[in-house]
Amino acid sequence: MDFYPVAIEKLIEEFAKLPSIGSKTAQRLTLHILNLPEDEVREFADALVKARGTVKYCGICGNYTEKDPCAICGNPNRDHNVICVVEQPKDIMAIERVRDFNGVYHVLHGSISPMAGRGPEDIKIKELVRRMSGEIQEVIVATNATIEGEATAMYISRVLKPLDVKVTRIASGMPVGSDLEYADEVTLAKSFEGRKEIK
Known part of the structure; x- marks a missing residue:
């Protein structure tokens, strides 16, 4: 130029x-x-x-904030017994737009990816484990529906199961308004796994 x-x-x-x-x-x-x-x-x-x-990271969940703790962690009206685990702060913004989730979050700041040289010690899993107490009733894993996201979700599940915490995974499958011909194999497989009875 x-x-x-x-x-x-x-x-x-x-x-x-x-x-x-x-x-x-x-x-x-x-x-x-x-x-x-x-x-x-x-x-x-x-x-x-x-x-x-x-702007810095919240000392509790790892979300973006100007004051610590962030507005979500500091809100007494949120359900602090349910933690939604996401890969990045931008994922919180997407979930909050829906306005259906009233719990709190935990940001991993990445996902497990052996190909990229990222293991469990490179993301905020230890910090998540430290947040587990008798009060936590459920951990919802909302990592991306990618190979790395799935590997991360499975790893978190294995780490948290012995702590007597309910670990769930957000549903994945065909997005509303999409055509089957454009769906990849993983999306279609997840759609069949997560099928529900029509009532």
Whole structure:
């Protein structure tokens, strides 16, 4: 990209480092920002710096927060006897949008993946075990429906079973509105495993 000044090339490079941002999208974002009024660009930059400086992980669940504990862990109206285990903080955001779950969370910050060199000690499983007390009635494992997510779910189940805690897995299968022809083998297999009687 020799036709751009160095500052623009650098900004394009930085945007391209973000997940799901290719070089064309990075270029569009850069050119959009260059066309904004200077005060809006400063606001954007300040928001980035402030978020990076003030947002941390909750000391209990590992979710994003500005104060410890996070708003979910600190809420007395939540059911603290049920913990939903997720891979990343973004998964909490997805579950909270549905508004059906009233328990608390535990973020693993990853999944077990021998191919990527990530074992159980590389994610927050020990911290999950430390949270187990006589008050915890159920742990819902809501890891992704991938090979890594399934391996992580099985490992968590094996670790928690001796602690006399009910361990469940979220259902998986065909999403609403999807066509069978586009489903992969694992999704179809899970759909058959989790089938229910029609009443």
